[in-house]
Amino acid sequence: MINLLTLVLIFMIIGAIISIWTTDLLSAIIAVGAVGFGSSVVFLLLRAPDVALAPVVVEVLMLVILIRATVGRDVHTIGSAREIFGLSVAAVLVLLLLAFAVHAIGGLPEFGEPVMARVADAPASYYLENGLSQTGSANIVTAVLLDFRGYDTLGEATVLFGAILGAMTLLRRKSRTDKPRQE
Amino acid sequence: MHYFLCLLLLMVGLFGALTQKNLIKIILSVAIIEHAVNTFLIMVGYRHDGTAPIVDRAQVAGSSFASGAVDPLPQAMVLTAIVISLGVLALMVAVAMRLYHTYGTYDITEIRKLRG
Numbered sequence: 346m347i348n349l350l351t352l353v354l355i356f357m358i359i360g361a362i363i364s365i366w367t368t369d370l371l372s373a374i375i376a377v378g379a380v381g382f383g384s385s386v387v388f389l390l391l392r393a394p395d396v397a398l399a400p401v402v403v404e405v406l407m408l409v410i411l412i413r414a415t416v417g418r419d420v421h422t423i424g425s426a427r428e429i430f431g432l433s434v435a436a437v438l439v440l441l442l443l444a445f446a447v448h449a450i451g452g453l454p455e456f457g458e459p460v461m462a463r464v465a466d467a468p469a470s471y472y473l474e475n476g477l478s479q480t481g482s483a484n485i486v487t488a489v490l491l492d493f494r495g496y497d498t499l500g501e502a503t504v505l506f507g508a509i510l511g512a513m514t515l516l517r518r519k520s521r522t523d524k525p526r527q528e
Numbered sequence: 529m530h531y532f533l534c535l536l537l538l539m540v541g542l543f544g545a546l547t548q549k550n551l552i553k554i555i556l557s558v559a560i561i562e563h564a565v566n567t568f569l570i571m572v573g574y575r576h577d578g579t580a581p582i583v584d585r586a587q588v589a590g591s592s593f594a595s596g597a598v599d600p601l602p603q604a605m606v607l608t609a610i611v612i613s614l615g616v617l618a619l620m621v622a623v624a625m626r627l628y629h630t631y632g633t634y635d636i637t638e639i640r641k642l643r644g
Contacts, residue, residue, distance in 0.1 A: 354533040354567075361537055361560045365544035370552055377556045380537075384563045391570050392580045392598045399610045400563075407559065407617055414621045415552055418628065435546035439539050446535045456530050457576035459599040469573075469601040473594035477583050485581040485597070489604040501608045508615030512622035 350390050357383040374411045378404050395486045530571055538564035551624045551634040555617065562613045566606045573599030 357380045364376035381404040388397035454460060461467035472489055482488040490498050541560030548554050581600035583593060624634065631639050 350530060351533065354530065354537070357563070357567075358533065358537050358540060361540040361544075364556055364560070365540065365548065365553065370550070373553060373556055377559050380560055380563050384567050387567050388570055391574045392578055393570050393603045393606075394580055394582075396566075396570060396603050396607050396610070399607055403610055403614045406614055410618055410621050411552065411555070414625050414628075418634070432547055435543055438546070439543045442542070443535060443539050446539075447532065450531045450535070453531065453572070456571065457574060459573050459575050461573075461599050461601075462575070462595075469599045470594050472600055473581065473597055476600075483583040485583070485600040486603045486607065489600055490607065494604065497605070497608060501612055504612050505615040508612075508619045512618045515619075515622040515626050 350387065353383050353386050353390070357387075370415045371412070374408060374415070378408050381407070393486075395484065531568065534564055534568040534571060537567070549635055549637055551627065551636060554636070555620045555624065558620070559613070559617060562609070566609060566613075569602045569606050569609075573602040575599070 360376045360379040360383065364373040364380070367373050367376070381400050385397050385400040385404075388394075388400070454463065459469070461469040472485055472493060476485040476488040476493075477483060480488040480492040482492070538561055541557045541564060544557030544560065545554050548557060575596075575598045578598040579593075579596055581597045581603065627639060628634055633639070
Protein backbone atom coordinates (compact mmCIF):
# COMPACT_ATOMS: atom_id res chain seq x y z
CA MET A 346 0.00 0.00 0.00
CA ILE A 347 2.85 2.36 0.84
CA ASN A 348 4.45 1.59 -2.53
CA LEU A 349 1.15 2.39 -4.24
CA LEU A 350 1.17 5.71 -2.39
CA THR A 351 4.66 6.46 -3.73
CA LEU A 352 3.54 5.59 -7.25
CA VAL A 353 0.52 7.89 -7.10
CA LEU A 354 2.67 10.72 -5.73
CA ILE A 355 5.16 10.28 -8.58
CA PHE A 356 2.20 10.29 -11.00
CA MET A 357 1.08 13.60 -9.51
CA ILE A 358 4.56 15.11 -9.87
CA ILE A 359 4.77 13.99 -13.52
CA GLY A 360 1.35 15.50 -14.18
CA ALA A 361 2.44 18.78 -12.62
CA ILE A 362 5.63 18.89 -14.70
CA ILE A 363 3.69 18.17 -17.89
CA SER A 364 1.15 20.87 -17.11
CA ILE A 365 3.93 23.41 -16.63
CA TRP A 366 6.09 22.51 -19.62
CA THR A 367 3.47 21.95 -22.30
CA THR A 368 2.57 24.94 -24.46
CA ASP A 369 -0.98 23.75 -25.12
CA LEU A 370 -3.28 25.25 -22.51
CA LEU A 371 -5.98 22.58 -22.77
CA SER A 372 -3.42 19.82 -22.14
CA ALA A 373 -2.10 21.79 -19.16
CA ILE A 374 -5.59 22.08 -17.66
CA ILE A 375 -6.25 18.37 -18.13
CA ALA A 376 -2.86 17.52 -16.57
CA VAL A 377 -3.75 19.58 -13.49
CA GLY A 378 -7.02 17.66 -13.37
CA ALA A 379 -4.97 14.45 -13.30
CA VAL A 380 -2.99 15.86 -10.37
CA GLY A 381 -6.24 16.57 -8.54
CA PHE A 382 -7.65 13.09 -9.11
CA GLY A 383 -4.30 11.67 -8.00
CA SER A 384 -4.65 13.61 -4.75
CA SER A 385 -8.11 12.07 -4.37
CA VAL A 386 -6.58 8.58 -4.63
CA VAL A 387 -3.90 9.58 -2.10
CA PHE A 388 -6.62 10.66 0.34
CA LEU A 389 -8.32 7.30 -0.09
CA LEU A 390 -5.06 5.46 0.60
CA LEU A 391 -4.46 7.61 3.68
CA ARG A 392 -7.85 6.61 5.17
CA ALA A 393 -9.63 9.88 4.51
CA PRO A 394 -12.77 8.90 2.55
CA ASP A 395 -14.62 12.16 3.24
CA VAL A 396 -11.76 14.24 1.92
CA ALA A 397 -11.38 11.93 -1.10
CA LEU A 398 -14.88 12.78 -2.29
CA ALA A 399 -14.37 16.54 -2.34
CA PRO A 400 -11.60 16.76 -5.02
CA VAL A 401 -13.74 14.80 -7.50
CA VAL A 402 -16.46 17.47 -7.44
CA VAL A 403 -13.94 20.31 -7.20
CA GLU A 404 -11.85 19.04 -10.13
CA VAL A 405 -14.85 18.81 -12.45
CA LEU A 406 -15.93 22.36 -11.56
CA MET A 407 -12.33 23.59 -11.93
CA LEU A 408 -12.14 22.04 -15.40
CA VAL A 409 -15.36 23.77 -16.45
CA ILE A 410 -14.23 27.17 -15.11
CA LEU A 411 -10.76 26.98 -16.67
CA ILE A 412 -12.01 25.79 -20.05
CA ARG A 413 -14.53 28.63 -20.03
CA ALA A 414 -11.59 31.00 -19.53
CA THR A 415 -9.50 29.56 -22.38
CA VAL A 416 -11.80 28.33 -25.11
CA GLY A 417 -12.03 30.47 -28.21
CA ARG A 418 -9.21 32.79 -27.18
CA ASP A 419 -5.86 33.47 -28.67
CA VAL A 420 -3.75 31.55 -26.18
CA HIS A 421 -1.19 29.74 -28.32
CA THR A 422 1.04 32.66 -29.17
CA ILE A 423 2.55 32.97 -25.71
CA GLY A 424 5.93 31.32 -25.16
CA SER A 425 6.22 28.91 -22.30
CA ALA A 426 8.85 30.60 -20.15
CA ARG A 427 10.62 33.86 -19.55
CA GLU A 428 14.21 34.76 -20.32
CA ILE A 429 17.11 32.72 -19.03
CA PHE A 430 17.96 35.07 -16.15
CA GLY A 431 14.51 34.85 -14.58
CA LEU A 432 14.50 31.08 -15.05
CA SER A 433 17.81 30.62 -13.27
CA VAL A 434 16.86 32.93 -10.39
CA ALA A 435 13.59 31.02 -9.93
CA ALA A 436 15.41 27.67 -10.03
CA VAL A 437 17.95 28.80 -7.42
CA LEU A 438 15.18 30.13 -5.15
CA VAL A 439 13.15 26.94 -5.44
CA LEU A 440 16.18 24.71 -4.77
CA LEU A 441 17.11 26.84 -1.73
CA LEU A 442 13.57 26.52 -0.39
CA LEU A 443 13.65 22.78 -1.06
CA ALA A 444 16.88 22.47 0.96
CA PHE A 445 15.29 24.31 3.89
CA ALA A 446 12.15 22.17 3.61
CA VAL A 447 14.13 18.91 3.59
CA HIS A 448 15.94 20.13 6.70
CA ALA A 449 12.57 20.92 8.31
CA ILE A 450 11.21 17.43 7.56
CA GLY A 451 13.73 16.09 10.08
CA GLY A 452 11.84 17.89 12.84
CA LEU A 453 8.52 16.27 11.95
CA PRO A 454 7.31 12.98 13.44
CA GLU A 455 7.96 9.92 11.27
CA PHE A 456 5.43 9.19 8.53
CA GLY A 457 2.69 7.05 10.09
CA GLU A 458 2.94 8.47 13.61
CA PRO A 459 0.49 11.34 14.04
CA VAL A 460 1.22 14.16 16.45
CA MET A 461 -1.78 13.22 18.58
CA ALA A 462 -0.03 9.96 19.51
CA ARG A 463 2.77 11.97 21.15
CA VAL A 464 0.86 14.76 22.89
CA ALA A 465 -0.95 13.55 26.00
CA ASP A 466 -4.24 15.45 25.70
CA ALA A 467 -4.34 16.42 22.05
CA PRO A 468 -7.72 17.77 20.88
CA ALA A 469 -7.81 15.15 18.11
CA SER A 470 -7.82 12.26 20.61
CA TYR A 471 -10.54 14.05 22.58
CA TYR A 472 -12.65 14.26 19.40
CA LEU A 473 -12.05 10.58 18.67
CA GLU A 474 -12.99 9.46 22.19
CA ASN A 475 -16.00 11.70 22.78
CA GLY A 476 -17.20 12.55 19.28
CA LEU A 477 -19.88 9.89 19.09
CA SER A 478 -21.25 10.41 22.59
CA GLN A 479 -21.28 14.21 22.45
CA THR A 480 -22.49 14.88 18.91
CA GLY A 481 -24.18 11.63 17.91
CA SER A 482 -22.23 11.49 14.67
CA ALA A 483 -20.43 8.25 13.87
CA ASN A 484 -18.26 10.09 11.38
CA ILE A 485 -15.78 12.03 13.48
CA VAL A 486 -14.74 14.30 10.59
CA THR A 487 -18.34 15.48 10.26
CA ALA A 488 -18.55 15.93 14.02
CA VAL A 489 -15.46 18.16 13.95
CA LEU A 490 -16.67 20.14 10.93
CA LEU A 491 -20.22 20.80 12.00
CA ASP A 492 -20.05 20.73 15.79
CA PHE A 493 -16.67 21.08 17.49
CA ARG A 494 -15.37 23.57 14.95
CA GLY A 495 -18.62 24.86 13.52
CA TYR A 496 -17.37 28.45 13.49
CA ASP A 497 -14.59 27.42 11.10
CA THR A 498 -17.21 26.07 8.71
CA LEU A 499 -19.17 29.31 9.05
CA GLY A 500 -16.00 31.22 8.16
CA GLU A 501 -15.43 28.90 5.20
CA ALA A 502 -18.93 29.60 3.90
CA THR A 503 -18.29 33.33 4.34
CA VAL A 504 -15.01 33.19 2.40
CA LEU A 505 -16.63 31.13 -0.36
CA PHE A 506 -19.54 33.58 -0.57
CA GLY A 507 -17.14 36.51 -0.77
CA ALA A 508 -15.04 34.89 -3.50
CA ILE A 509 -18.07 34.00 -5.62
CA LEU A 510 -19.52 37.49 -5.10
CA GLY A 511 -16.22 39.00 -6.29
CA ALA A 512 -16.14 36.73 -9.34
CA MET A 513 -19.75 37.61 -10.22
CA THR A 514 -19.01 41.32 -9.88
CA LEU A 515 -15.91 41.10 -12.06
CA LEU A 516 -17.62 39.10 -14.78
CA ARG A 517 -20.74 41.26 -14.99
CA ARG A 518 -21.22 42.58 -18.52
CA LYS A 519 -23.06 45.81 -17.80
CA SER A 520 -22.62 48.21 -14.92
CA ARG A 521 -25.52 48.87 -12.62
CA THR A 522 -26.36 52.21 -14.27
CA ASP A 523 -26.83 50.47 -17.64
CA LYS A 524 -24.12 52.58 -19.23
CA PRO A 525 -21.74 50.69 -21.51
CA ARG A 526 -18.16 50.37 -20.34
CA GLN A 527 -15.94 53.15 -21.58
CA GLU A 528 -12.99 51.64 -23.38
CA MET B 529 10.22 9.84 1.61
CA HIS B 530 6.54 10.61 1.18
CA TYR B 531 6.94 14.01 2.74
CA PHE B 532 9.78 14.67 0.30
CA LEU B 533 7.68 13.72 -2.75
CA CYS B 534 4.96 16.04 -1.50
CA LEU B 535 7.49 18.88 -1.14
CA LEU B 536 8.76 18.16 -4.63
CA LEU B 537 5.22 18.58 -5.97
CA LEU B 538 4.96 21.92 -4.13
CA MET B 539 8.30 23.07 -5.58
CA VAL B 540 7.19 22.17 -9.13
CA GLY B 541 4.10 24.31 -8.63
CA LEU B 542 6.14 27.17 -7.16
CA PHE B 543 8.62 27.04 -10.04
CA GLY B 544 5.73 27.23 -12.50
CA ALA B 545 4.16 30.18 -10.71
CA LEU B 546 7.50 32.02 -10.78
CA THR B 547 8.49 31.37 -14.38
CA GLN B 548 5.36 31.14 -16.52
CA LYS B 549 4.26 34.04 -18.68
CA ASN B 550 0.70 32.91 -19.28
CA LEU B 551 -1.84 33.95 -16.63
CA ILE B 552 -3.78 30.69 -16.93
CA LYS B 553 -0.57 28.69 -16.42
CA ILE B 554 0.15 30.71 -13.27
CA ILE B 555 -3.35 29.92 -11.97
CA LEU B 556 -2.76 26.22 -12.72
CA SER B 557 0.53 26.38 -10.78
CA VAL B 558 -1.27 27.82 -7.77
CA ALA B 559 -3.76 24.94 -8.03
CA ILE B 560 -0.84 22.46 -8.01
CA ILE B 561 0.56 24.13 -4.85
CA GLU B 562 -2.86 23.77 -3.20
CA HIS B 563 -3.00 20.05 -4.04
CA ALA B 564 0.51 19.55 -2.61
CA VAL B 565 -0.28 21.32 0.67
CA ASN B 566 -3.56 19.44 1.13
CA THR B 567 -1.86 16.10 0.53
CA PHE B 568 0.91 17.01 2.97
CA LEU B 569 -1.55 17.91 5.74
CA ILE B 570 -3.44 14.63 5.33
CA MET B 571 -0.10 12.78 5.46
CA VAL B 572 0.82 14.39 8.78
CA GLY B 573 -2.31 12.88 10.36
CA TYR B 574 -1.81 9.38 8.95
CA ARG B 575 -1.24 6.44 11.28
CA HIS B 576 0.25 3.12 10.14
CA ASP B 577 -2.53 0.52 9.73
CA GLY B 578 -5.01 3.08 11.02
CA THR B 579 -8.73 3.04 10.33
CA ALA B 580 -10.79 5.88 8.89
CA PRO B 581 -12.19 8.11 11.67
CA ILE B 582 -15.67 6.60 11.39
CA VAL B 583 -17.04 4.64 14.34
CA ASP B 584 -18.15 1.13 13.47
CA ARG B 585 -21.55 -0.09 14.59
CA ALA B 586 -20.05 -3.04 16.41
CA GLN B 587 -17.33 -0.95 17.94
CA VAL B 588 -18.08 1.43 20.78
CA ALA B 589 -16.07 4.64 20.70
CA GLY B 590 -13.41 4.47 23.32
CA SER B 591 -9.72 4.20 23.87
CA SER B 592 -9.33 1.28 21.43
CA PHE B 593 -10.94 3.32 18.63
CA ALA B 594 -9.02 6.45 19.57
CA SER B 595 -5.69 4.65 19.47
CA GLY B 596 -6.38 3.01 16.11
CA ALA B 597 -7.89 5.75 13.98
CA VAL B 598 -6.11 8.37 11.91
CA ASP B 599 -6.15 12.02 12.98
CA PRO B 600 -9.58 13.53 12.11
CA LEU B 601 -8.58 17.16 12.67
CA PRO B 602 -6.39 17.70 9.54
CA GLN B 603 -9.04 15.92 7.47
CA ALA B 604 -11.75 18.35 8.57
CA MET B 605 -9.51 21.36 7.95
CA VAL B 606 -8.39 20.09 4.52
CA LEU B 607 -12.02 19.52 3.54
CA THR B 608 -12.57 23.22 4.30
CA ALA B 609 -9.42 24.22 2.39
CA ILE B 610 -10.39 22.27 -0.75
CA VAL B 611 -13.74 24.04 -1.01
CA ILE B 612 -12.11 27.44 -0.41
CA SER B 613 -9.51 26.70 -3.10
CA LEU B 614 -12.33 26.30 -5.63
CA GLY B 615 -13.74 29.72 -4.71
CA VAL B 616 -10.31 31.33 -4.89
CA LEU B 617 -9.70 29.72 -8.29
CA ALA B 618 -13.00 31.10 -9.59
CA LEU B 619 -12.00 34.58 -8.39
CA MET B 620 -8.55 34.30 -10.03
CA VAL B 621 -10.10 33.19 -13.33
CA ALA B 622 -12.57 36.08 -13.16
CA VAL B 623 -9.71 38.58 -12.73
CA ALA B 624 -7.80 36.93 -15.60
CA MET B 625 -10.85 37.09 -17.90
CA ARG B 626 -11.36 40.76 -17.06
CA LEU B 627 -7.69 41.40 -17.88
CA TYR B 628 -8.14 39.58 -21.19
CA HIS B 629 -11.17 41.73 -21.90
CA THR B 630 -9.08 44.87 -21.40
CA TYR B 631 -5.75 43.89 -22.96
CA GLY B 632 -6.66 41.12 -25.41
CA THR B 633 -3.97 38.75 -24.13
CA TYR B 634 -3.05 36.52 -21.21
CA ASP B 635 0.67 37.33 -21.53
CA ILE B 636 1.79 39.07 -18.36
CA THR B 637 4.72 40.75 -20.11
CA GLU B 638 2.19 42.53 -22.34
CA ILE B 639 0.08 43.65 -19.39
CA ARG B 640 2.28 46.47 -18.19
CA LYS B 641 0.23 49.62 -18.29
CA LEU B 642 -2.19 50.17 -15.43
CA ARG B 643 -5.44 51.63 -16.68
CA GLY B 644 -9.01 51.30 -15.57
